[in-house]
Amino acid sequence: MINVLAGCRQLLHTAWRMDRARTVFSIILMVCGAVAAPLLAVGLGWMTDAVVGGRWREAAWNGALVAVLGIVSLTFSHFAHILYFELSELAEIDFDKQLIALSNGTVGIAHHERAEQADSLTVLQHESRRFRTGLEALLNGMGLALAMVLTAVLLARLHPLLLLLPLAAIPPLFTGRVAEGRLDAAKTKTAEPVRLALNLFGLATSSRHAGEVRVFRLEDELRRRRAELWEQATGGLHRAQLAAAGIRVAGQLVFAAAYVGGVLLILRDAANGRHSVGDVVLAVALAAQVNQQVTLAVALMQDLQRMASAYRRMDHIRAAVGAPGLAEQPPPDRLREGIVLSGVAFSYPASEATALRDVDLTLPAGSIVAFVGENGAGKTTLVKLLCGFYQPTGGRVLVDGVDLRALPMPAWRQRIAAGFQDFVRYEFLVQQAVGVGDLARIDDAGAVRAALDRARSADVLDHLPDGLRSQLGKSHADGAELSGGQWQKIALGRALMRDTPLLLVLDEPTSALDPQAEHALFERYAEQARRVGETTGAITVLVSHRFSTVRMADQIVVVRDGRVAEVGSHAELVRRGGQYAELYALQAQAYR
Secondary structure, eight states: OHHHHHHHHHHHHHHHHHOHHHHHHHHHHHHHHHHHHHHHHHHHHHHHHHHHTTOHHHHHHHHHHHHHHHHHHHHHHHHHHHHHHHHHHHHHHHHHHHHHHHHHSSSOSGGGGOHHHHHHHHHHHHHGGGHHHHHHHHHHHHHHHHHHHHHHHHHHHHOGGGGHHHHTTHHHHHHHHHHHHHHHHHHHHHHHHHHHHHHHHHHHHOTTTHHHHHHTTOHHHHHHHHHHHHHHHHHHHHHHHHHHHHHHHHHHHHHHHHHHHHHHHHHHHHHTTSSOHHHHHHHHHHHHHHHHHHHHHHHHHHHHHHHHHHHHHHHHHHHHHOOOOSOOOOOOSSOSSEEEEEEEEEOOTTOOSOSEEEEEEEEETTOEEEEEOSTTSSHHHHHHHHTTSSOOSEEEEEETTEEGGGSOHHHHHTTEEEEETTOOOOOSBHHHHHHGGGGGGTTOHHHHHHHHHHTTOGGGGGGSTTGGGOBBSTTSTTOBOOOHHHHHHHHHHHHTOOSSOSEEEEESTTTTSOHHHHHHHHHHHHHHHHHHHHHHOOEEEEEOSOHHHHTTSSEEEEEETTEEEEEEOHHHHHHHTSHHHHHHHHHHHHTO
């Protein structure tokens, strides 16, 4: 119950924050509509006694009162619906904003790789669509609480034992809570197969994957796997629904017995002359309303529990991703010493394997450093640590002698320019898809063209009808779909939007380009990197499998099994005859 009250408070606070006027008027209308129902029963009793006594004028006035109360009871909730429907849409948008903030507004990205948090996010994405139901339940609950108090007072005036009728609502409420708890547990248990089924649906329906799906004839396989996952998820939910229904029925039967007993009690008193016919009508109407109130209370409690559960999940995720860092200080205006990794070790969340161990490495200010090694050696993990996406599980990353954890991550990332292999295909206007690399200049067409020129990607505009104003992506009716190489050129332009970074990361950003084009591009990058390095001491980090490209780096770091195996220039490493020399010779032979 404490969780439900806390959820109600959060939901009401959200509604109040979204629109105070709509919130106030919705509450007034819902309360008036709910209280009108027991007052209508009183009016029916008065009207019945007036008719039996032959007091026709009094009966007419009471009939008019009953009609007015009936209109209020039937219509006020409808008018409130118009208000809280709009309010709930605002609340849903706000909830989605919070989810986006939790996913992207944190220091790192480790929470994305924890299965329990991924499951919670899956459930929350579905629950956020229930805000209308949750807000309706809250407003109905406020009116219902007052109506139940008024009903209890009226029942007590008829017979003290009738006060036990509301108490008979406790078993249905309790069983409803137990049933909802089972359903919530089932949702958590089935969140993983639901998430995997949605992923398969995306694979089967995405135009990006359509070619590979058809070549390998995966349509039936994807459908089969998705069907199995949905069967697993819906089977678990169906069993939970059946169990919950049985629990709820048991609670309702207890109240049904109390309802029948209350009506019989008033009928006996009426037969003995202790109550009028109007009192019998009042008792029957109130008892029926109590039944409706209990049924509604059970339903509302389920909705409120569901929303409370959603807020609780949100709080748990917020607590998990909101760990504070060290005391913050701004990053330097320019690098003078460089970046030092001292005794760095790292393991990914929920993984027993060690991705990096005992890494001691110095990246001098103004240098171009290349990371090479086999797949899974730890190159990209090093990049992620440099960008602050993860914190080392051991050791430190020092920026001019200052622990990276002591720097505010937004300020540090403002001084990073990056191009990744798994780049995002932003379905924006071309200018925006490139300009997001430096949001402050997203509307600066000159800056965007300069970035495309630096990335040797300006030729993409030659194939687009409106140049920088061309819409990208098939999500739009008039959107242009680019080839993989063209999308990559857009990403490269985006990576070079910032003129004065302290760290430029290029993590295999040219995998869709041929070796000659990549080599020419990296030569241009090296020239620009040295220019920027002279200005800000910027460090350029290249990750590539092509040794003809990385040989131009000042320092080459060979990563093997999570350790730094070799460090040196191309010439030094070739002379040593180690792993780098071996891999370089193999690749050179392949190109002959």
